[in-house]
């Protein structure tokens with residue numbers, strides 16, 4: 001398994017940091033790979049560089065010594081390079097700074113204490129040539145290089161409008177690069193161009209013949225980097241799914257992002273479990289927490305990567321003993337490498353829909369995905385993701401869910417139609433209602449759904465004992481035989497004061513919409529979002545009624561089972 005050892009301090013430590021103590025910790029805990037900075041976010045190198053000053057806490061042969069010690073101890077060294085945060089270079093060449101639409105420098109700092117510590121350098125500036133030289137320097141020590149923070153972001157409020165970007169945009173599109181005053185084609189063109197810039201840089205870096213590991217931060221940065229690993233996968237060897245959110249997200253989060261990144265990129269995925277608690281970074285959370293998370297990662301198809309800060313190492317390093325855990329993980333890993341995950345339920349994930357539908361707030365799309373995932377996960381179904389580019393994978397599953405899969409091309413619709421008789425497909429809400437951001441008059445899959453689009457209602461509605469509060473699509477059944485459930489109007493919009501507005505209002509007798517099913521089952525609201533937000537078992541009841549299938553391996557919710565196929569038998573990972 002992998003150790004990421006981050007020297008994160010601004011001023012350096014009083015004493016020098018020795019390569020011996022790092023390698024000794026790595027070895028003692030049974031790690032086979034060690035990831036360290038070659039150059040940090042302040043622009044300081046941990047080796048003698050022609051580009052950067054030396055980090056104040058290390059000797060100039062720090063990386064050279066690390067390399068030698070790793071070789072002697074059978075540890076593979078990975079160096080983190082080309083961090084887009086680079087204070088040293090941004091001060092030396094102010095013209096390379098990323099500049100936002102208000103003319104301010106874009107930085108990583110979430111809170112600026114005295115001054116900006118981590119200004120970002122622009123990937124369209126001469127920084128792009130400097131990082132190639134930086135990579136040449138780092139390559140002398142190892143061929144495995146990680147882009148741990150490579151940020152040039154697509155959302156309007158984080159986009160770069162520096163002179164370099166303006167020049168490049170004009171060159172490519174013949175238009176001025178300006179902040180958008182409305183949401184139109186130009187708005188999205190700018191957003192998607194940002195992805196292309198990142199992918200272009202990845203391509204240049206990959207041409208250096210290195211093993212390229214890319215931090216996708218799958219649930220960070222509004223989940224948008226999942227587009228990079230899908231579109232740029234030919235330049236990436238390993239996806240690093242940084243998972244710092246683990247300490248404040250539901251159990252199953254690590255499984256979700258590991259599977260998502262693996263299924264979108266088709267690459268090896270390293271998923272992180274910090275050896276500190278996110279809100280107390282000098283404290284080790286303990287072996288129980290770490291083991292639970294590590295096995296969740298491993299059984300979801302990833303390789304656990306443990307991140308430690310130098311400050312954690314100093315404060316709590318002597319409490320950390322992962323040797324036995326790493327031995328167990330290695331054994332399980334070697335067994336799993338001969339097995340295939342059992343394909344039971346596929347959830348289609350569309351980066352395009354996330355960007356169009358979630359341009360203002362990605363939750364409008366993501367909550368529908370998350371709700372289905374967690375609900376099925378807790379009920380021990382085997383779940384994988386299907387990227388919008390790989391829809392023909394639908395045929396590998398018994399059941400496929402299309403949560404709010406709004407933006408569908410005609411070609412994609414054809415693939416879905418081709419597989420919807422053999423695979424049970426369930427679609428929600430605005431699935432197939434959009435061609436990119438243009439709304440269609442009717443669902444592209446109207447015939448398969450057995451209903452037609454009428455309008456979107458903001459009213460509270462009523463289904464059995466439920467009153468989902470959110471947008472409801474009003475549909476008209478194409479024939480009464482396709483109606484699976486009636487959706488009624490509710491008498492009032494809110495529940496009672498005593499239950500914080502959460503109780504069901506009484507049912508009106510007017511039917512306002514329907515759950516329908518011809519060749520595809522159609523739910524006219526975001527069932528996944530309600531599962532995610534409220535998690536009522538009544539919502540799950542609807543889901544299980546519609547999927548009509550028990551999990552391949554059943555057990556209670558305190559145990560999570562991961563099922564694999566190995567030769568002709570099933571192989572279980574149990575947490």
Ligand SMILES: [Zn+2]
Pocket residue numbers: 097098099122123124125160161162163164165166
């Ligand atoms: Zn720029």
